[in-house]
Amino acid sequence: xxxxxxxxxxxxxxxxxxxxxxxxxxxxxxxxxxxxxxxxxxxxxxxxxxxxxxxxxxxxxxxxxxxxxxxxxxxxxxxxxxxxxxxxxxxxxxxxxxxxxxxxxxxxxxxxxxxxxxxxxxxxxxxxxxxxxxxxxxxxxxxxxxxxxxxxxxxxxxxxxxxxxxxxxxxxxxxxxxxxxxxxxxxxxx
Amino acid sequence: xxxxxxxxxxxxxxxxxxxxxxxxxxxxxxxxxxxxxxxxxxxxxxxxxxxxxxxxxxxxxxxxxxxxxxxxxxxxxxxxxxxxxxxxxxxxxxxxxxxxxxxxxxxxxxxxxxxxxxxxxxxxxxxxxxxxxxxxxxxxxxxxxxxxxxxxxxxxxxxxxxxxxxxxxxxxxxxxxxxxxxxxxxxxxxxxxxxxxxxxxxxxxxxxxxxxxxxxxxxxxxxxxxxxxxxxxxxxxxxxxxxxxxxxxxxxxxxx
Numbered sequence: 482x483x484x485x486x487x488x489x490x491x492x493x494x495x496x497x498x499x500x501x502x503x504x505x506x507x508x509x510x511x512x513x514x515x516x517x518x519x520x521x522x523x524x525x526x527x528x529x530x531x532x533x534x535x536x537x538x539x540x541x542x543x544x545x546x547x548x549x550x551x552x553x554x555x556x557x558x559x560x561x562x563x564x565x566x567x568x569x570x571x572x573x574x575x576x577x578x579x580x581x582x583x584x585x586x587x588x589x590x591x592x593x594x595x596x597x598x599x600x601x602x603x604x605x606x607x608x609x610x611x612x613x614x615x616x617x618x619x620x621x622x623x624x625x626x627x628x629x630x631x632x633x634x635x636x637x638x639x640x641x642x643x644x645x646x647x648x649x650x651x652x653x654x655x656x657x658x659x660x661x662x663x664x665x666x667x668x669x670x671x
Numbered sequence: 672x673x674x675x676x677x678x679x680x681x682x683x684x685x686x687x688x689x690x691x692x693x694x695x696x697x698x699x700x701x702x703x704x705x706x707x708x709x710x711x712x713x714x715x716x717x718x719x720x721x722x723x724x725x726x727x728x729x730x731x732x733x734x735x736x737x738x739x740x741x742x743x744x745x746x747x748x749x750x751x752x753x754x755x756x757x758x759x760x761x762x763x764x765x766x767x768x769x770x771x772x773x774x775x776x777x778x779x780x781x782x783x784x785x786x787x788x789x790x791x792x793x794x795x796x797x798x799x800x801x802x803x804x805x806x807x808x809x810x811x812x813x814x815x816x817x818x819x820x821x822x823x824x825x826x827x828x829x830x831x832x833x834x835x836x837x838x839x840x841x842x843x844x845x846x847x848x849x850x851x852x853x854x855x856x857x858x859x860x861x862x863x864x865x866x867x868x869x870x871x872x873x874x875x876x877x878x879x880x881x882x883x884x885x886x887x888x889x890x891x892x893x894x895x896x897x898x899x900x901x902x903x904x905x906x907x908x909x910x911x912x913x914x915x916x917x918x919x920x921x922x923x924x925x926x927x
Contacts, residue, residue, distance in 0.1 A: 498813060536810060548809035558811065559829065564804060568698045570797030578796075590789055593699030593744050633800055634807030642799045644792055 486512050487520045494524070500541030500627065539630035540637055565601075572598045573607055573629065578644050581611040581622035599623065607632060700748035701790040703730060708787075715788060720780050721759045724752035748783070755780055856888045861895035862904075865918065869905060874919035 489510045493501060503521070507514045521542055525535040528544075536545045546554045565573070572595055575587050587595045602608045602623075611624040625638070635641065697703040707723045708715050731749055734741050758776035774782075868875040877896065881889045896918065899905045908917045 495813070534810070543812055545810035545812050551809050551811070554811050564801065564808075567794075567797060567801075570800050571698075571793050572797075574793045574796040574800055578793075590786070590793060591699060592701035592748070592786070592790065631812070632807060633803045634810075635803070642796055644796060 486510055486516055487523055490517065490520050491524055494535070494542060494544045497543065500539040500543040500631070502541040505541070536634075537636050538634065539627045543631075565605075566598075568593075568598050569601050573602055573625065576602070576608055576623050577625050577629065577638065577641055580624040581614075582624075583614050583620040583622055585620060587623075605632075697730075700745045701787060702794075703727065703745070704748065704787055705791050705794065715784070715791060719755075719759070720752060720783055720787075721755040724749075724756040727752050751779060751783055755783075856891045858891055858895055858898065861888075861891050862899055865892070865895055865899060866904065869918060869920055874917055877916035877918070 489512075490506055493506060493509055501509075503514050503517050506512075506521075507517045510517065512520075521535065528534050532547050532550050533544050534547045536543050568591070571591060572587055575590050576582055579586065584595055584599060587599070599608070603610075605628075606626055607629045608623045609626050611622040613619040614622050629635075630637065630640075695706075697706060704720075704723060704727065705715070707726050708718055728749060731741060731745055734745075755776055865875065865880060868880070877893075880892050880896075884892065896905075896907070896916065899918075900907055903921065905918045906921050908919070909915070
């Protein structure tokens with residue numbers, strides 16, 4: 482074990498205010514990714530019982546305070562942000578699985594306006610705008626941020642709970658948006 | 672109606688007709704529909720949606736009684752349910768009268784059911800995310816990624832502190848009065864003034880003209896002199912560089 486590499490990695494993780502990937506760490510420390518991965522395992526083991534722990538999150542690694550110290554840490558920090566409402570959670574879930582996704586597609590799934598929920602999620606830095614969809618009106622697209630992964634303790638989007646739609650019932654957003662309203666009209670007038 | 676929902680309620684009215692109505696709050700028509708399915712422990716995949724029409728309309732009706740503004744979204748689903756209900760009560764339309772383009776009631780129902788299922792999946796996932804977020808909240812990271820919250824964290828700024836600081840600063844601020852007069856002197860007016868002085872006393876010194884004037888007015892006065900000289904309205908004399916400039920009438924005899 483290259484303990485100097487371990488020291489370097491600990492120092493980098495200490496100053497970073499974002500998750501650092503193995504790739505980034507290897508580049509910064511002038512080491513191979515395999516060595517970095519091994520060193521990270523050692524860091525994790527060394528810090529397992531400390532006030533600071535290593536977290537694998539948002540596509541990389543980051544030091545975090547240990548949960549047993551939570552109360553004292555939160556007494557020092559400002560009060561933690563209040564948790565999200567059910568509509569906000571639903572909406573961020575829809576965005577996470579369907580990204581990039583437009584407002585009207587979100588609204589088609591939820592059946593209600595998503596204006597205020599989207600601005601809450603934007604304010605919280607959980608989603609960002611991701612260009613415009615190449616359809617009539619060029620609506621804005623939204624996607625989730627690394628902060629989303631961190632906030633929900635996810636290593637990556639693959640870490641999301643599986644969306645168990647029945648076979649043969651794919652998530653057809655276009656069908657949901659464009660289809661429903663128009664076809665409902667036809668059906669009702671017919 | 673359970674699930675610890677928020678409830679809309681009318682204020683209790685005193686007197687003979689005292690009553691109190693409360694309604695759970697739903698996050699839209701699909702949320703309401705899903706609630707009706709779950710309340711009766713029905714299977715979302717098989718329940719005839721038309722059977723929910725009555726309860727759905729009952730809820731919408733109670734919202735009206737409470738003067739809650741009913742979003743169009745609720746009414747669209749209500750219309751769909753009523754359509755399904757009516758089709759289930761009437762004998763089927765003979766094939767020759769069917770519009771081939773139009774969806775059958777079965778298709779309309781399956782489409783609504785598909786939406787309901789997709790919605791319920793995301794609702795469940797939203798709840799799972801809530802759990803994950805609660806677990807994840809036990810960990811705190813060093814500095815946030817957001818520079819603004821960084822600052823507020825680092826200096827522990829909150830609105831009350833800011834407010835107190837402002838009040839303190841205002842209370843200690845000395846009132847300041849400052850009058851900034853703008854010198855307004857036009858070139859033409861100063862040319863007239865200089866000519867008038869020369870007419871009165873035959874001659875005038877640049878230093879006399881500039882007495883008590885500000886920097887800007889001195890410049891205007893000098894420009895006025897240059898202009899008068901250019902127009903050959905005055906004669907001038909300056910024995911040496913940086914000496915005072917003496918101005919006198921063109922026609923006047925040379926007094927030096």
